[in-house]
Amino acid sequence: MRLQEYQSKTLFTMYNIPIPNGRIAESVNEVKQISEELGEKVVIKAQVLSGGRGKAGGIRFAKSSREAEEIAEEMIGSEINGYVVKKVLVDQLVSIDKEIYLSIANDRLNQKPVLMASSYGGMDIEEISEASPEKVVKRVIDPLLGLRDYQLRDVAINIDLERSYWLGFGEIVKNLWKVYVDCDAMLVEINPLVITDDEKLCALDARIVMDDNALFRHPSLSDFRDLDSESSAEMQARKDGLAYIKMNGNVGCLVNGAGLAMATMDILKSMGGEAANFLDIGGGANAQKVEAALKLILNDPQVRSVLINVFGGITRCDEVAKGILNVYESVEPKVPIVVRLVGTRGEEGLALLEGSSLIPARSLLEAAQIAVQKAGEGVL
Amino acid sequence: MSILVNSETRLLVQGITGNEGLFHTEQMLNYKTNIVAGVTPGKGGDWVLGGKVPVFDSVQTAVDVTGANVSVVFVPAKYVGDAIFEAVDAEIPLVVCITEGAPLQDMMRVRQYLSSRTTRLIGPNCPGLITPAESKVGIIPAEISIPGNIGVVSRSGTLTYEVLYSLKQNQIGVSTCVGIGGDPVKGLDFVEVLELFEADAKTDAIILIGEIGGDDEERAAEYIASSLTKPVIAFIAGLTAPAGKRMGHAGALIEGSLGTAESKIKALQTAGVKIARSPEEIPGLITP
Numbered sequence: 001m002r003l004q005e006y007q008s009k010t011l012f013t014m015y016n017i018p019i020p021n022g023r024i025a026e027s028v029n030e031v032k033q034i035s036e037e038l039g040e041k042v043v044i045k046a047q048v049l050s051g052g053r054g055k056a057g058g059i060r061f062a063k064s065s066r067e068a069e070e071i072a073e074e075m076i077g078s079e080i081n082g083y084v085v086k087k088v089l090v091d092q093l094v095s096i097d098k099e100i101y102l103s104i105a106n107d108r109l110n111q112k113p114v115l116m117a118s119s120y121g122g123m124d125i126e127e128i129s130e131a132s133p134e135k136v137v138k139r140v141i142d143p144l145l146g147l148r149d150y151q152l153r154d155v156a157i158n159i160d161l162e163r164s165y166w167l168g169f170g171e172i173v174k175n176l177w178k179v180y181v182d183c184d185a186m187l188v189e190i191n192p193l194v195i196t197d198d199e200k201l202c203a204l205d206a207r208i209v210m211d212d213n214a215l216f217r218h219p220s221l222s223d224f225r226d227l228d229s230e231s232s233a234e235m236q237a238r239k240d241g242l243a244y245i246k247m248n249g250n251v252g253c254l255v256n257g258a259g260l261a262m263a264t265m266d267i268l269k270s271m272g273g274e275a276a277n278f279l280d281i282g283g284g285a286n287a288q289k290v291e292a293a294l295k296l297i298l299n300d301p302q303v304r305s306v307l308i309n310v311f312g313g314i315t316r317c318d319e320v321a322k323g324i325l326n327v328y329e330s331v332e333p334k335v336p337i338v339v340r341l342v343g344t345r346g347e348e349g350l351a352l353l354e355g356s357s358l359i360p361a362r363s364l365l366e367a368a369q370i371a372v373q374k375a376g377e378g379v380l
Numbered sequence: 381m382s383i384l385v386n387s388e389t390r391l392l393v394q395g396i397t398g399n400e401g402l403f404h405t406e407q408m409l410n411y412k413t414n415i416v417a418g419v420t421p422g423k424g425g426d427w428v429l430g431g432k433v434p435v436f437d438s439v440q441t442a443v444d445v446t447g448a449n450v451s452v453v454f455v456p457a458k459y460v461g462d463a464i465f466e467a468v469d470a471e472i473p474l475v476v477c478i479t480e481g482a483p484l485q486d487m488m489r490v491r492q493y494l495s496s497r498t499t500r501l502i503g504p505n506c507p508g509l510i511t512p513a514e515s516k517v518g519i520i521p522a523e524i525s526i527p528g529n530i531g532v533v534s535r536s537g538t539l540t541y542e543v544l545y546s547l548k549q550n551q552i553g554v555s556t557c558v559g560i561g562g563d564p565v566k567g568l569d570f571v572e573v574l575e576l577f578e579a580d581a582k583t584d585a586i587i588l589i590g591e592i593g594g595d596d597e598e599r600a601a602e603y604i605a606s607s608l609t610k611p612v613i614a615f616i617a618g619l620t621a622p623a624g625k626r627m628g629h630a631g632a633l634i635e636g637s638l639g640t641a642e643s644k645i646k647a648l649q650t651a652g653v654k655i656a657r658s659p660e661e662i663p664g665l666i667t668p
Contacts, residue, residue, distance in 0.1 A: 106484055108564045108594050111491045143488040184485055214483035216458055245625050258562060259536025259591045262617040266641075267658050269620045278621070283480050283519075283537065284400055311538040311545070313507055313519045314400060314478075343521040343541055344407075364542060365660050 008206035022091030031072035035065040041093035048083035099192035121192035184214030240292040249274025252297035252306040273372030290323025305374035317341040317349030336374040340367040382511035392448035401454035411516040416446040453477040461486035477503035487565040501567025507559035528553015531577035534589035542659040550663035570600035592618030601647035
């Protein structure tokens with residue numbers, strides 16, 4: 001789960017990481033009010049979960065509250081990289097002397113957290129890292145020991161930070177580590193962390209990505225989920241505990257397991273078809289979950305046929321069959337549905353489906369072939 | 381022969397009284413897996429499945445009493461870290477974690493702890509292992525594989541079943557199948573399992589099943605090119621997956637230019653690996 005900038009900054013404040021004066025606004029009036037309170041110069045930042053927001057016009061500067069009002073009028077309700085702007089953050093403009101990049105992230109390669117810093121802040125860190133890796137300092141953190149004090153000095157030295165800032169910088173990095181651990185983050189990032197004209201450190205931007213698997217430990221942070229950033233189908237899928245991603249094709253897919261779901265999509269493509277979605281019902285799905293999954297797919301107007309491919313392991317095929325039949329009880333689906341059930345209780349599952357209009361298939365290739373063919377017939 | 385589990389395996393089930401734990405304990409018993417104990421804190425002294433398996437309160441007690449040497453973990457995700465630590469501290473040589481959805485920072489701490497220990501971890505979020513006709517540890521369906529000389533290692537769950545099933549339909553048998561799991565932070569990776577297969581006299585060829593995300597397949601390709609003498613056939617899922625979207629579980633995510641199916645297929649092909657375009661194509665690529 002990605003947090004919005006203003007949400008991340010709220011957390012920063014709780015952990016004593018300095019941020020600019022500012023507030024969140026949802027209307028032009030609020031923007032005007034906040035910019036009047038803050039003084040003359042402000043920056044208005046669209047709260048959208050998209051990279052490259054600055055280039056797309058999502059970060060704009062105003063010299064007066066009047067100008068702030070004009071910008072807010074244009075920005076609120078506009079679309080930035082496909083996201084509608086519903087909220088903007090109004091921050092006091094800070095005069096910048098130096099920009100630093102700072103983050104702590106899960107490093108898949110080392111299977112440990114990694115601290116990254118660079119004196120080239122404010123820029124796209126991935127580009128810098130690729131073009132000149134020596135400009136980005138990386139230090140692996142022992143997840144059991146945590147961040148050591150010498151590592152803070154080591155990083156400060158290696159990004160050429162003046163000695164007078166070592167202590168203040170060290171405090172910020174330590175607090176950022178606390179945010180990372182306490183929130184079960186996968187990424188905490190400040191880009192840029194600036195040194196102001198009056199020699200203070202300040203986090204101008206904030207990005208936190210939380211581990212969805214650990215949300216049970218953070219019931220209060222779950223409220224932060226920005227529902228506007230998801231389509232309504234994806235939102236419904238989340239409520240039902242399904243992994244669902246909308247794609248461009250017309251063959252709806254209901255599969256157990258991410259790997260098999262991806263393989264199923266790949267095979268559809270190799271046969272000239274295209275998946276309408278990725279949908280993994282997860283391990284051990286019961287009838288209710290299967291029912292919800294199938295309804296989700298049938299609600300997609302692009303779907304011309306459905307391919308149900310379940311290889312039972314921890315999932316029991318008879319439960320899957322019951323879920324499918326539940327859908328048939330309430331409404332007879334208008335598109336052909338191809339079903340392949342194998343593995344745990346596969347025979348029992350198929351027996352339950354006998355007599356229905358579902359099209360059984362014996363192999364994955366056969367199932368994909370029929371689904372692609374039926375989808376083709378369904379297109380007018 | 382086989383790797384990691386066989387008829388000598390003395391299996392302990394952590395979370396044996398839960399829904400999934402109990403169901404799959406029964407399945408494993410039906411396969412003649414030697415299950416010696418179960419653990420559920422607070423239920424010590426009970427017996428499950430008609431008196432077939434004793435339940436203990438702690439892993440250490442279970443090990444002391446029964447000599448368990450492999451543990452399979454079915455506990456809910458929020459307790460997974462603790463369950464693995466408990467098994468490691470009881471010095472169980474192999475821990476297989478089936479549970480899906482373990483918090484990543486918990487797993488990073490587990491990984492770090494394991495680096496100074498001798499316990500091997502497989503998973504989390506994996507289907508487990510099967511050495512056909514000897515031992516089944518985890519949730520791989522019983523009837524989809526037969527004994528033979530092909531080693532299988534996979535990051536996926538159900539996709540593995542698909543491969544085993546099509547091997548069996550072609551009368552091709554398996555030495556051991558290891559599901560290493562799809563999470564980004566996990567125990568054994570491809571290279572470590574490939575090393576075990578290389579050393580196993582009864583494994584003549586290896587099937588590797590990978591998917592998008594991370595660089596496990598690329599590192600496996602390096603190892604295959606430099607050190608592996610046995611032929612390898614691979615299938616990689618996710619050619620049609622979009623970048624930046626998390627496909628189902630934590631592992632399957634294309635980050636920037638990293639971890640695409642194309643890059644993995646290219647690396648493996650360069651290492652001399654035969655690539656299958658579907659799981660059902662794999663049997664045809666095995667040369668007897």
